[in-house]
Amino acid sequence: MCMGDFNEVLLRQECSHAQIAGFREVVDVCGFHDLDYEGRSWTFEKRVAGGSYCRVRLDRALATADWCSRFSEARVSHLTGAASDHGPILLRWEQDESDRRRKTKKIFRYEVMWESHEDFIAMLAQTWQGGGKAHTLQELNEKVARLAGSLSEWGAHSFGHVRRELKALNEELERMRSDTTRAGGPSHAEIKVVERIMELNHREEIMWKQRSRITWLTEGDRNSRFFHLRASQRRRRNYISKLKKSGWSVH
Incomplete structure (x- = not known):
């Protein structure tokens, strides 16, 4: 399976006057199939002369017949990107029930991103001193x-649910950018949505960086997915599936 920005189209209906012969030949030689996708029909959007937009599908996922047979439920989603002309693409495939994340009791977790709030120190001091x-x-x-309880409530009120808000904002941005009748540059409302998405992305990166316990990466590395994987690996290592005593397994 191969996915990413190929900077080329496969079908003539994806973009007129496109040079697709070379790319088409490589795909055929490798035995690749273009995976089905959900969402808008393009992944790249750029404003051109006259105020109109050039919209083409440059990003895609390709896979062999064996891969498609093994992951028959695989689907690609075209998402809306806030910081690039290219929209991200997301590959999903169905998981077995046994692989789904185990639900655990929610515990208190101090979030470093709280410290970025201007009222954090005052709130912390007031809560601690108020307890006698x-x-x-x-x-x-x-x-x-x-x-801990006060911090959790304050954090939820002041920062909300980052992922939930990000999902709603990305859907709103998708709606704005999918409007084929729009002309000119981005509207004021669209700019505000993009700014909020960028702010929430930064908070999410701080959150995953804190969970990862990685101190050897530089501050400039912003790979949230990498931190997420490392945090998941740590959770799997710390999980105790059973205890054994005197040769007997105790679950």
Whole structure:
């Protein structure tokens, strides 16, 4: 399977006057098939002279017949990108029920991105001081628990659910950019949506960087997917499936 920006089209209906013979030949020689996709028909959009837009499908996923047979439910989605002329493409395939993520009890997690809020320090001090003094270990534990609850509520109110908001904003941006009647540059509303998406992407990167426990990468590396994979690997390593005592397995 091969996917990405090929900077070329396969079919004449995808773009008029396109030179597709060479690319078509390579695809045939490799035995590739163009995977089905969902969403708009183009992945690249650029404004040209006269205020109109050039829209073509330059990004795609190709796979051999064996791969398609093994992953028969595979689908490609054309998403809307905020920071590039190219829209991202997402490849999905159905997972077995046994591979789905186990649901665990939600625990408190301190989020580094909270520190970027201008009211964070004042809120933290007010909450801690408002609980009174702790004279015993039990009172200290109760005070810390109250602080954790307050932080979680404040974080949800001040930052919301990043992924949920990102999904809604990307859908709104998709609706705006799919309007074939629009002309000229992006509207003020579209610019505001893009700015908000970029802000939330930055927060999500901070969140995954914190979870990854990777300190040897530079601040400039913004690969959220990489951090997500490392965090998932750590969760799998820490998972205890069973305990064994005196030769007997105890689940």
